[in-house]
Amino acid sequence: ETGVTQTPRHLVMGMTNKKSLKCEQHLGHNAMYWYKQSAKKPLELMFVYSLEERVENNSVPSRFSPECPNSSHLFLHLHTLQPEDSALYLCASSQDPGGAEAYEQYFGPGTRLTVT
């Protein structure tokens, strides 16, 4: 596997379900990101992890819970979601954001989430 991978690619869940999205990067990076892309809206940054510590929580509701067990893996745990949470969820990675030259982000293919 190369680059950034995400599983599952598609997920349909009811509002009372609990599910998790998984992201894995094979680029030797140590920063990882979750983004949400809703229809007709720009990508929105949700969470940032640098060296396995959360450095950004962009006012995301608590029904989204991220987890970063190591620098290669990132999870997004979902529970009691709403239909408006249906979107494409994208994971990205980069070198540790500690210098001006290190911010190029590489994206995974995304998980298309539908909440019914």
Place this chain on the structure above:
Amino acid sequence: KQEVTQIPAALSVPEGENLVLNCSFTDSAIYNLQWFRQDPGKGLTSLLLIQSSQREQTSGRLNASLDKSSGRSTLYIAASQPGDSATYLCAVANDYKLSFGAGTTVTVRA
């Protein structure tokens, strides 16, 4: 808060024509600017990254310019092909945060 605007929202051209996509941003204190391509329902593919100290970057038929002081970037795609049909996103980095525009959806007609 950084605001990124892309104009036009959609563009349709015949094959072979050159494409010009515009991006503007409100906060010029950026670290870099990235142009991405997104195919329907897919993730983002990075096309070009311009560091704040650079004025342009080139890759094959793609050329991106950056005028940081005026808060503008332009992506040029020469001799467009049907395979260039996609949505093109501009993103600017202020520290580790990327702020995205809404994208320009390009259709190249054969």
